[in-house]
Amino acid sequence: MADDAGEKQSQAAAYLGWGLIGVLTIAFIWYVSTQLGVEWAGREQEALELVRAYKGPGMEMKLSDQLIEISDAARRDGRFVGQFSWSATQDEGPRYKVELIWKEGSSTHKALWLVNLEDKSIKPQGPDAAQFMKPFHASGSS
Secondary structure (H helix, E strand, O other), rough: HHHHHHHHHHHHHHHHHHHHHHHHHHHHHHHHHHHHHHHHHHHHHHHHHHHHHOOOOOOOHHHHHHHHHHHHHHHOOOEEEEEEEEEEEEEEEEEEEEEEEEEEEEEEEEEEEEEEOOOOOEEEEEEHHHHHHOOOOHOOOO
């Protein structure tokens, strides 16, 4: 009978120990994951500036200058290209999505770039981003 009581106390201690280890593991994972996100939170402006200053392969000017040239060329041709709006949202950790929305005539276009603030990489997503990044002389003559 004494062995049964000692065995039950031993089992209870084991359950308590493993339960405590489980709770501490979950707390540690939560702490690490939230701290990684906090390091990169609130850096939308940095992501925007990276994209605006981006000069991709074959481009003669930065995206922000390209935007001005495209708008001016359209105006000279009697077309309307304008109402540009930039925005950035944090995706996960150091990754942000940067959008550029603009009007061309009566249609609305949206270009999207994926930005990684950790390695400063920029990846255009979709046809509007690719079209917007074409060298100005090619997009101005279409």
